[in-house]
Amino acid sequence: MLSNLCALIGGLLSAFCNNFIWFSITRFVVGLALNNCCIPVYVLMMECLPSKYRPAVTNFSLTICFLPAACLLPWIALWCNNWRLLAIVTSAPLVICLLMYFCLQESPRWLISIGKMAKAMKIIEYIAKVNGKEISKELMTTFEKCCILAYNEEKQWKQYTLLDLFRSYRMCFITLDLVIIWMITALVYDAHVRAIIEIGPDVFITFSVAGAMELPACLVPFFFLDFVGRKCMCLFAFIGCAVGSLIAALLRIKWQIAVTAIFGRFCATITFNIGVQWAAEILPTVVRGQGIAFIQIMGFVSSLLSPFVVYTKIYSPSAPMAIIAALSICAAVFVLFLPDTTRSVLPQLPEDTEKLSKNQKIYVLKRK
Structure with a gap:
């Protein structure tokens, strides 16, 4: 709730800035709150669900919320036709989030x-x-x-603190593996979003079509995540992203490039959706919020490189997609070292996560 309040104030104030310095400060305030506006609620939802309902509920919530926003955003920007009005329109809905304080319970x-x-x-x-x-x-x-x-x-x-994720070799390895995978996921996803703007014939149509890919990308985990497993689905999604991006890099006809690139975006979105849930299921409860926040922060750091990936098109038009394909293959390799958490009990302690990585059963409560 504090994060949503922070984002609301920063977003509204940015619309009334008269110079770039104050605008940067207000957007910095929005950026501080951005990650914590939704991730804690996602974690709260995960911790109140039994394992068999996690894929359905988490992906359903992403589908019905993110999809309309992703498709409508370019047209809202076109309708506003003014960055000040756009800042107000995109910040105002946070008032609804603040009202949820009276509905939500703690985990x-x-x-x-x-x-x-x-x-x-x-x-x-x-x-x-x-x-x-x-x-x-x-x-x-x-x-x-x-x-x-x-x-x-x-x-x-x-x-327990965030440092407990690095105290043992096995826990440290799992944490660093999650960080690397999420950094690549965030970079690939953000690079795809930016690259599609340059690829398509019309920025508004292409962005909306690419945003519509969020629906099937959420429905695939919705129906198959518990049957295929986290590891296999994430692995195949990264490979699919690499294949789609590589084909887009080799093609020369614009609409064909757009189609294959959107397929790559589709697979990248699947990895994005699975990655959040998978990390929440691997990290122990005592530091789950801190751990996911740390992983998300590292993802934002890596996404800062996405403009430079897209900028490589000045050297070769196919360079951005080729780099995205190479990064996706690297992420697929790192996925192989994580434990599959399908239908598993959420670990309470770092020791439980270590047992999970050894395919041992977790007992949440001990008896005397």
């Missing part, structure tokens, strides 16, 4: 992981009530005692 899984049992139990009882389920007081009391016991045994009141 019970996260509250349990930091020892706030009473609050977590109240939220669990509220969720049960909303869903029309009855939980006996004996069961809730027993469950709360189990949570307290597990918390005392496994954590010993330890405060």
Whole structure:
């Protein structure tokens, strides 16, 4: 909610700036909030879902929200025909997000992981009530005692930080692998978005068609992610992105280049959608929010290079797509070293993530 408020204020103030310095400052404020406007809510949703519903609900939410915005954005810009009005129009919907404060509950899984049992139990009882389920007081009391016991045994009141992702060799390797994959994913995705502007016959039509690819790119994981698995689908998506981009680099007819490039964008979007969910399923609950934020930040750092990738067209028209294809192949190689989390329990502690990477079963609560 603080991030959405920050983005709203920064976005609205940018529309009233009279010089570039103040405009840069206000957009910097928007940029600070950008990642945290949606990722924490995504993580919250993941932590309140059983494994069998994660692909459906997470990809469905991306489909119904991101798709219309991606397709309408160029036409909203054309209708506004003024950057000040565009800044206001694209910032105003954040008011709706702020109103969600009165509807959302905190993640019970996260509250349990930091020892706030009473609050977590109240939220669990509220969720049960909303869903029309009855939980006996004996069961809730027993469950709360189990949570307290597990918390005392496994954590010993330890405060976990982002550094815990790098304390052991295996956890460090998994974290760095996730970072590298996401950096390539963000770079490839952003480069595709920028390159399509130059490729298509009309920037508004091409951008809208490319944005429409978000629908099938979300529906594919929606239906097949649990059957194919995270690793296989992500691997094939990166290979598909590489193939589509490479073919686009070799072609010379403009509409053919646009078609193959959009296919590459389609595959890049699949990797983008899977990447967020996969990282959330691999990282432990105690540092999941920090870990995903760190990975996302590194992705934004790598996406700064995307204009330079697109700019290589001055040396060769096929260079941008060829570079994107090479990066996609590199990401596919790194995917091979991550554990598949299909239908797995979300890890609570770094030790659980290490077990996951060894294909060992995770026990969330211990019994005495």
